[in-house]
Amino acid sequence: MNVFIANIKGHTANLTAEESWHCYKVLRHKAGDEIFMIDGKGASYKGVLVTANEKQCTAQINEGPIYQQKRNYYLHLAIAPTKQLDRIEWMIEKAVEIGVDELSFIKCKNSERVNIKIDRIQKIVESAVKQSKQAFIPKVNELTELKTIVKNTSEIKLIAHCEEEDKEHLKEIEFKNKSVFVMIGPEGDFNNEEIELAKNNGFKALSLGNTRLRTETAGLYVVQALALLT
Amino acid sequence: MNVFIANIKGHTANLTAEESWHCYKVLRHKAGDEIFMIDGKGASYKGVLVTANEKQCTAQINEGPIYQQKRNYYLHLAIAPTKQLDRIEWMIEKAVEIGVDELSFIKCKNSERVNIKIDRIQKIVESAVKQSKQAFIPKVNELTELKTIVKNTSEIKLIAHCEEEDKEHLKEIEFKNKSVFVMIGPEGDFNNEEIELAKNNGFKALSLGNTRLRTETAGLYVVQALALLT
Incomplete structure (x- = not known):
């Protein structure tokens, strides 16, 4: 029906x-x-x-x-739009299917795309909610400058970048009953200044495993990790 | 470089x-x-x-x-091609990025697509291997009838179908050091006869969580689950 x-x-x-x-x-x-x-x-x-x-x-x-049964965490995923729009669009569809609470788009120094059609994203979100038999529609926010978005007040704030350093591992973080905010960078990654800015605003670096993931794969990886590990 | x-x-x-x-x-x-x-x-x-x-x-x-560091499990994913080819193609790309050892395609009763271009899949696989800085190219097999593919001799054999019944949960299975074979059905799901056939050949039913996932999302979910849970 x-x-x-x-x-x-x-x-x-x-x-x-x-x-x-x-x-x-x-x-x-x-x-x-x-x-x-x-x-x-x-x-x-x-x-x-x-x-x-x-x-x-x-x-x-x-x-x-x-x-609908509530998840025992609140996940807000903020991601830099990919150069090819279809890549970010499928990620959104899949993220909603698996389970996400809020979506934001980040404007970074290395972003090859600095615009996104929120109406179109909203439609993809709603269609995925219906297709996956859910009743909760995730909140979708406009494209936002990194310097603004880092002020987010979630309990756990993570940034997934490709620079080598000591990082938090998904398996070792206790997400249960927490509000979680994760930032995923553009194809060219966050630059050092942006990583620094995030850290000064309470973000910790997050490892996404041993292989190098594309922006959209990284986004979905985080969504799925929380679904599996909580 | x-x-x-x-x-x-x-x-x-x-x-x-x-x-x-x-x-x-x-x-x-x-x-x-x-x-x-x-x-x-x-x-x-x-x-x-x-x-x-x-x-x-x-x-x-x-x-x-x-x-390249070897994974501590061997994952063979067998999936029914989706009606829209790009859906299965992105799944393959992402699965390879995250980590899979062998890929097969299943011909089912409810399959809306009964052909797949293996050459094209092979190219997507190789490109994803290079992009994600890996050195191991997963094996890609031809489209195979379900009745043949169920004979697979992996240590853990799982079938993800949408019928309600007692199912194994990903979190509760010990995948470490095991060869794992997972079958994902077409948009119209496996039919009862196929589920029965799989069970008679040692398959257990697998749950993929509370939301209803599309074929290609289900495939990727399994790949990522093993990467996260082992």
């Missing part, structure tokens, strides 16, 4: 404008059809469409809310 | 035909240039080109062999 994102008020669910269009025009649902809905905040519902047109689809809820 | 795949004999390295062409025509190397080489079996070398033309590049080795 198809899943739609809706605003819930009591026993009534109003599909968002875009979802209404998709529900009515693309999937050709009509009043009387049964649909699944999520509120994007962790709850899912079952209901029957009472109004269905391309501007507004509304359903009467007859089952729910059913709450 | 660029890395090339070469056949090593004593102190002489002959780049493969394709690598010779790439070295001479694309990267415009000439005799006297210093290059890095790998033999694809785990050893890397440094040397100086003595002959360079589009048919054959030959180098005199002056450093090496340096051996």
Whole structure:
């Protein structure tokens, strides 16, 4: 059965404008059809469409809310967009499938790409949430300068860079019940000044194993590590 | 410095035909240039080109062999090709970056794609090996019927399917020093007959966590799990 994102008020669910269009025009649902809905905040519902047109689809809820089990950590991943957009886009899709709470994009000195279409990312995120049968939609933030983003106040702050030094290993960090913020650099890596700035703001260097991972692989590696190790 | 795949004999390295062409025509190397080489079996070398033309590049080795550290498990991943070829292709790239020993492709009842270009996969594998600074090239096998592939003789045999039942959890399996064979099904999943056949051939059902992963995400999840949990 198809899943739609809706605003819930009591026993009534109003599909968002875009979802209404998709529900009515693309999937050709009509009043009387049964649909699944999520509120994007962790709850899912079952209901029957009472109004269905391309501007507004509304359903009467007859089952729910059913709450998605919460992860025992909060992961905020901040990553520099890759030169090839499809690489960062698939990473986002996969990260959401596996489980991430917040996504940010960093503008670095060595960034080959200094723009990203947040609307497009938002759509990828929502589609991955629905496909993987989740009910919580991760928060997506705009592209931000590194000097601003390092001020983040998470309990664990990590920077994954390729310079050689003593690094923290994923397996040795206790992520359970913690808010975690991880920064992944661009293809050309963070420069020394940026690494220094991060450290002065409470970041520790993070090792991602023995092989050299691409930016997007590194991002997904972190998401998956937390899913596996907590 | 660029890395090339070469056949090593004593102190002489002959780049493969394709690598010779790439070295001479694309990267415009000439005799006297210093290059890095790998033999694809785990050893890397440094040397100086003595002959360079589009048919054959030959180098005199002056450093090496340096051996890549072996993983403490052998992972053979068998996956059903996805309908969209780029999805399986990126999975292969990422799996190689993180670490896999052997790759196979399975033909299932619900497969929407029943062909795959092994030459193209081989190129993606080699490129990912070089990019991630490894020296071992994973083995790539042809598309094989499920009924044949289940005969595999690895020590640990796992099947990741979406039917509900008691499943093994990645965290609870001891993979260290074991040969591991994991099968990932197509978009439409393995059917009951296939799951039964696998079980009769020593496979156990594997859980990949609480969210429903796409075929290619599931494949990468397994590769990364072994890298993290061993």
